[in-house]
Amino acid sequence: MKQVSEHIPGYCYGTAEVTPSPVSLRELEELKISAGFTAEDERYLRLAGEVLADQTKQIVDHWRSGIIAGIPNLARHSRTPEGNAIPEYLAASNLRFRQWILDTCMRSYDQDWINYQEEIALRHTALKKNQTDGVRSTPQVPLQDVIAFIAVMNETIKPYLAAKSHPAEEVDKMHRAWCKSIQLQLALWLGPYMEAGKAATE
Amino acid sequence: MKQVSEHIPGYCYGTAEVTPSPVSLRELEELKISAGFTAEDERYLRLAGEVLADQTKQIVDHWRSGIIAGIPNLARHSRTPEGNAIPEYLAASNLRFRQWILDTCMRSYDQDWINYQEEIALRHTALKKNQTDGVRSTPQVPLQDVIAFIAVMNETIKPYLAAKSHPAEEVDKMHRAWCKSIQLQLALWLGPYMEAGKAATE
Numbered sequence: 001m002k003q004v005s006e007h008i009p010g011y012c013y014g015t016a017e018v019t020p021s022p023v024s025l026r027e028l029e030e031l032k033i034s035a036g037f038t039a040e041d042e043r044y045l046r047l048a049g050e051v052l053a054d055q056t057k058q059i060v061d062h063w064r065s066g067i068i069a070g071i072p073n074l075a076r077h078s079r080t081p082e083g084n085a086i087p088e089y090l091a092a093s094n095l096r097f098r099q100w101i102l103d104t105c106m107r108s109y110d111q112d113w114i115n116y117q118e119e120i121a122l123r124h125t126a127l128k129k130n131q132t133d134g135v136r137s138t139p140q141v142p143l144q145d146v147i148a149f150i151a152v153m154n155e156t157i158k159p160y161l162a163a164k165s166h167p168a169e170e171v172d173k174m175h176r177a178w179c180k181s182i183q184l185q186l187a188l189w190l191g192p193y194m195e196a197g198k199a200a201t202e
Numbered sequence: 203m204k205q206v207s208e209h210i211p212g213y214c215y216g217t218a219e220v221t222p223s224p225v226s227l228r229e230l231e232e233l234k235i236s237a238g239f240t241a242e243d244e245r246y247l248r249l250a251g252e253v254l255a256d257q258t259k260q261i262v263d264h265w266r267s268g269i270i271a272g273i274p275n276l277a278r279h280s281r282t283p284e285g286n287a288i289p290e291y292l293a294a295s296n297l298r299f300r301q302w303i304l305d306t307c308m309r310s311y312d313q314d315w316i317n318y319q320e321e322i323a324l325r326h327t328a329l330k331k332n333q334t335d336g337v338r339s340t341p342q343v344p345l346q347d348v349i350a351f352i353a354v355m356n357e358t359i360k361p362y363l364a365a366k367s368h369p370a371e372e373v374d375k376m377h378r379a380w381c382k383s384i385q386l387q388l389a390l391w392l393g394p395y396m397e398a399g400k401a402a403t404e
Binding site for chain 1: 232233234235236237238239269273275276345346347349350351352353354356357358378381382385386388389390392393396399400403
């Protein structure tokens with residue numbers, strides 16, 4: 001599997017370190033049906049992966065420095081509670097962010113993929129945020145902010161999908177497949193957030 | 203405000219019947235910023251509203267009869283627990299579904315709008331599903347299924363946005379504004395679902 005860097009701190013896709021998800025492959029199949037995610041979408045995600053593979057740094061820089069850094073409500077999640085930068089945290093999570101783009105496009109959506117969605121979500125909740133990198137930052141990225149920022153990622157990814165001169169129709173199909181995948185992932189991220197919400201009231 | 207029908211059973215937008223949302227206008231403004239939802243998106247939603255106004259029946263029929271009816275996991279939420287059809291429930295909720303399309307495009311996103319998002323979400327959770335129509339059906343539409351089906355709505359709305367011969371660039375802008383609005387709404391629907399999740403474990 002293609003990686004954006006030989007060593008990605010905290011990236012443990014497919015290993016025993018990953019918390020197994022309670023979501024089964026059968027449930028994922030049902031979600032795919034509800035989302036209209038088809039074999040064609042899988043094919044266009046692979047194509048998107050080829051198109052995006054050498055652009056992940058540019059894309060994540062665009063999102064992080066170009067957009068998130070200008071939105072204090074979002075930027076704070078990479079900073080200390082006092083608002084100071086934590087460059088090594090940002091650097092590590094940016095590498096994982098870049099790898100997430102590739103994994104979205106290139107991975108088989110199997111049990112390992114489901115499990116890693118659970119892991120990604122947990123690392124954004126109070127149950128596990130900051131632990132991977134051993135940092136002191138906000139306790140949780142609120143899920144509503146993740147949901148909102150998905151709109152930005154979906155909008156801004158499109159020019160990168162078009163950057164290799166594919167016909168507009170193919171770019172549209174890649175983009176549709178991307179948007180559906182993110183929505184599937186969001187559906188999987190919900191469980192850990194619900195869990196974190198319950199833990200907070202116990 | 204334009205309505206899809208003079209009388210829409212259970213539709214009480216802007217009235218005292220609507221549960222006030224704990225989400226403030228300021229929080230909505232923050233969500234808009236996180237989603238990249240701008241004044242341009244508002245303008246293109248208005249245009250989308252004009253384009254879709256006489257197509258809401260066709261669109262909701264497409265979603266309900268053309269798609270949901272073929273997915274047992276989704277179709278069950280309009281049926282009795284034994285799987286029998288409840289035509290009057292479907293008819294009423296289809297009218298509200300059609301009106302939701304118009305409200306998405308035409309309403310000011312003010313406190314009434316926030317409150318009605320809360321109401322819409324509550325009516326899909328165990329806290330309030332079936333009550334409006336006094337029916338016996340599934341207790342809750344799981345939020346992950348809502349999230350997944352959003353991908354379908356976002357994909358299938360596009361040809362309807364293009365149906366009035368607007369230039370492709372304008373159709374794209376209407377579509378982008380639509381997708382952002384749905385993501386904003388989803389962010390607002392999360393609160394009631396979290397509440398329902400907590401209530402279920404109490």
